Amino acid sequence: MDRRRKKTRKAVFEAFTGLLEKKSYSNISVQEIIDAADIGRSTFYAHFETKDELLRALCTEIFEHVFSDDLRRENTHDFSTQKKDIVAEVTHILYHLNDSRTYIKSILSCESGEVFMKFFREYLVQLFSGELEKHSSDVPREYMLNHLVCDFSETVRWWMNHEQYSAEDISRFFFSAAPF
Amino acid sequence: MDRRRKKTRKAVFEAFTGLLEKKSYSNISVQEIIDAADIGRSTFYAHFETKDELLRALCTEIFEHVFSDDLRRENTHDFSTQKKDIVAEVTHILYHLNDSRTYIKSILSCESGEVFMKFFREYLVQLFSGELEKHSSDVPREYMLNHLVCDFSETVRWWMNHEQYSAEDISRFFFSAAPF
DNA sequence: ATCACAACCGAACAGAGTGTTCGGTACTAT
DNA sequence: ATAGTACCGAACACTCTGTTCGGTTGTGAT
Numbered sequence A, B: 001m002d003r004r005r006k007k008t009r010k011a012v013f014e015a016f017t018g019l020l021e022k023k024s025y026s027n028i029s030v031q032e033i034i035d036a037a038d039i040g041r042s043t044f045y046a047h048f049e050t051k052d053e054l055l056r057a058l059c060t061e062i063f064e065h066v067f068s069d070d071l072r073r074e075n076t077h078d079f080s081t082q083k084k085d086i087v088a089e090v091t092h093i094l095y096h097l098n099d100s101r102t103y104i105k106s107i108l109s110c111e112s113g114e115v116f117m118k119f120f121r122e123y124l125v126q127l128f129s130g131e132l133e134k135h136s137s138d139v140p141r142e143y144m145l146n147h148l149v150c151d152f153s154e155t156v157r158w159w160m161n162h163e164q165y166s167a168e169d170i171s172r173f174f175f176s177a178a179p180f
Numbered sequence C: 001a002t003c004a005c006a007a008c009c010g011a012a013c014a015g016a017g018t019g020t021t022c023g024g025t026a027c028t029a030t
Numbered sequence D: 001a002t003a004g005t006a007c008c009g010a011a012c013a014c015t016c017t018g019t020t021c022g023g024t025t026g027t028g029a030t
Helices: A003-022 A030-037 A041-047 A051-066 A068-075 A086-099 A101-108 A112-132 A141-160 A167-177 B003-022 B030-037 B041-047 B051-066 B068-075 B086-099 B101-108 B112-132 B141-160 B167-177
Strands: none
Touching: A003 A030, A003 A041, A003 A051, A003 A101, A030 A041, A030 A051, A051 A068, A051 A086, A051 A101, A051 A112, A086 A101, A086 A112, A086 A141, A086 A167, A101 A112, A101 A141, A112 A141, A112 B112, A141 A167, A141 B141, A141 B167, A167 B141, B003 B030, B003 B041, B003 B051, B003 B101, B030 B041, B030 B051, B051 B068, B051 B086, B051 B101, B051 B112, B086 B101, B086 B112, B086 B141, B086 B167, B101 B112, B101 B141, B112 B141, B141 B167
């Protein structure tokens, strides 16, 4: 990718998350992002169609990082590593999430958090749907899957505002309270 | 309250929820609500300062209904009824939620859902914080409280899209999966 | 039935934000 | 060196917002 495009993209992301720390998503105008990023008006629209798309792009970028290992493992059909147990996998994801903490906190701080959480839950459905096979109960499978996904995503949301805990702590909390 | 005010208020709420079924919150303009409610522009602004305030007013109205008994009980210092067990209480709230199902589904269908969920969680914190005393664990109390609140609010969100289940079913699912 | 009051109407207005266009400039990759 | 790409920013048409105000109609109390 052209060095200029990368630079512009980065400037926009940083301006955007910076603004999210100060004010809510809906109160941020495209013009403010443009000014903060110090780019031309038409340049912004050459990269992103709307503010919403910018948010989605940012979420995608974050999750590509967080779930990068899982995705890679899916492509290489290496069954030995696929059998990693769920506890290790969850802890691993928590480590990655911690890396993007600053971005995530900004996004979660207002309405835009809903978009982030939606993205997040979509990834988690894949993560937990396999795990669910092992358990049986008189509760609909679909309910349990949604339950696990929400447990974990909300655990992460909580964690983002409680920095004192480590990834291992959070993993332990999660498995203590979740119905595994 | 003046009959006209009641009528207008009702017309706005109905127009708003009707629109929410068709398109997302942020894509609904005040003018569309005004047209759908068939009222004058200035009339809308005489009732609600902004679209956001309308959403909050609608949420407040819903929760005043859903939690009406709890609130009443709080005022009358009747300790005999205060000791109602949590299962009955939860089931009771689910019944009330079912009454407002149409409204709630509309609100939850897009970004406005976040506002609804936020309101909802605030009420639930009160409901569950007492219940938590009874349990002990090596997990922070604050985490457990948030966990219960999210479990329940997300259970309700799930329920709204799975009409085939009764309030009793949902109550059972919730207590099966929650760490009680 | 009357009457003071409150609610509603809707046109008009200023202001803010959006998304596009276009001619010109500057950078990049090869 | 050069062709292609990205950026700039002014200008434009458009939509939406929130307010104002003079006039109309409905309401509740007496």
